Amino acid sequence: MTATPRQRKSRRGLILLVALVVAAAVGYFVKVRYYTTPAVTMMTASVARGSIEETVLATGQLRPVKLVAVGAQASGRITSLHVELGAQVKAGDLIAEIDSATQQNNLKTAEASLANIHAQRAEKEASLTLARQTLARQRDMASQNAVARADLESAEADVKTTEAQIASLDAQIESAEVEVETAKVNLGYTRITAPIDGTVLAIVSQAGQTVNASQSTPTIVVLGQLDTMTVRAEISEADIVHVKPGQKVYFTVIGDPEHRYDAALESIDPAPESIRSDAAIASSSSSSSSSTSSSSTSAIYYYGNFDVPNPDGSLRTYMTAEVNIVLGSAENVLTVPAAALGNRDRDGKYSVKVLNADGSTAERRVEIGLNDKVNAEVKSGLEEGDKVVTGEMTAAQRSASAASMRLGRGGGGPPPGM
Known part of the structure; x- marks a missing residue:
């Protein structure tokens, strides 16, 4: 059945009305979704x-207040080691011995040379006595015109020559005595003793090992005084301007974060550690400029130093310290x-x-x-x-925060039955 013009017009109006309603709904949704300011x-x-x-945070390292690498000044084989790791030693205690045969022979040679020069001097002393007696007789005879003038002059020359020879031997004796003392010192170097009271922290060389001290001093053991520890704290260049000696500090160690150690900042190094290897000190201007540009890209830290008592030994060498420097409270x-x-x-x-x-x-x-x-x-x-x-x-x-809290408490799982 064909629709009448009125029916067709009514149908188009209905379609247009529906389209307007849909457009209005879409517009409202877009406004609410994208353009409405959310409640705050x-x-x-x-x-x-x-x-x-208010504090400055720094990372520090614990070190013994005195740390000494005990080395050998004599070359040779270590014949005996008299300490163990962790042992307590006093200054002067014997730590190790090096084969001393060469040093003993050198001492004997030096002593023999000294004895030989002393014998030569004794011989010249006898010759000088004889020469002086001869000179005295020649003078008596010369006063009586009973001897030639040449014989008197010869006797005087013999006395002066012998005195000069004795003076030369005296100088040789002094040199030989120095050689003997040097040989004794070198012999003493074969006995390694502790320079300080402390604890044996490391044994670097073992008995039977051969050490060579001709080029560098080989380390036998490392000693440290652990009753007081020094903390070296790395302070960044951004914080160093606020820090000065005398300020209160406290720190904890990783293994015992509840135990707080209190102290006072004693000193601040005037330059960063990197200055030790600064190539600009000994190189040309071109190489120094390149090294300066490369070093400027790395962080700069200055060391702050302070001591802390360690009577029970709970603080150990090279522990990490979390340091707080108090700027104010x-x-x-x-x-x-x-x-x-x-x-x-x-x-x-x-x-x-x-x-x-x-x-x-x-x-x-x-x-x-x-x-x-x-x-x-x-x-x-x-x-x-x-x-x-x-x-x-x-x-x-x-909503997101609440959901995160529920997940944190374990309440973010699926509901029962799912």
Whole structure:
């Protein structure tokens, strides 16, 4: 059956109406989904009294207050080792012995040479006595014109020659005595003794091993005094400007983070450790410029040093210390979360949003003192109990946070029966 013109017109109107309704629904969805500002909840915190401490963090290394590598100045085979790892030794205690046959023979040779020169001097002393007696007779005879002048002069020359020979032998005796002393010292080098009181931390050379001291001093053992430990803390160049000797420090070790060790910063090295290998000191300007450019890309650290007592020996060599250098501390002061701090102006004050009783917010300029990056000391601009805005969170963020907390508590599994 053919539709009438009125029916066709009515049908087109209905289709157009449906299209408009669909377009309106799509537009509303897009507006709500993409253009509607989500509800925002402000996160706040109260200004409260508390304690605050501002510190510089540094990583340090524990070392004995005295650390000595005991070496050998004599070459040869180690015949005996008299200490064990961890043994306590006193200064002068025998640590090791090196085969001393060569040094003993050198001492005997030096002593024999000295004895020979002494014998030569004794012979010349006898000759000098005879020459002086002869000279005396020649002078008596010359006074009576009973001897030729040449014989008198010859006798005088014999005396002077013998005296000169004795003087030469005296010098040789001094040299020979030095040789004997040197030989004795070299013989003493075959007995390695402890230079300090301490603990044997390492045994580098064993009995039966041959050491060669002609080019470098070989290490036999390493000794350290462990009753006091030195901490060398690496302080970054960004923090070093705030640090100075005398400031309080405390540290913990990885194995015992609950035990806090307190001390005071004693010194700061004037230059970083890298200066020891700075090529610019001994190379040409071209090579130094290249080394400087390469070193500038690495981090720069300065060492801060302080000692800490270690009576029970719980602190061990080369332990890692987590060091806190105290820049300042305050108790019973107004504090505010550091997250509430806004921009800082030229006067050093920070902008902080304060929540009013009616739900509105107002911005205040606040003077801040110590800041440990978690809380900050309020010197002026806020009162105890004020509510400050620390952040904002949308509904979607709140939902995500709640879901994350449920997962953290183990509640994020599928519902029963699934």
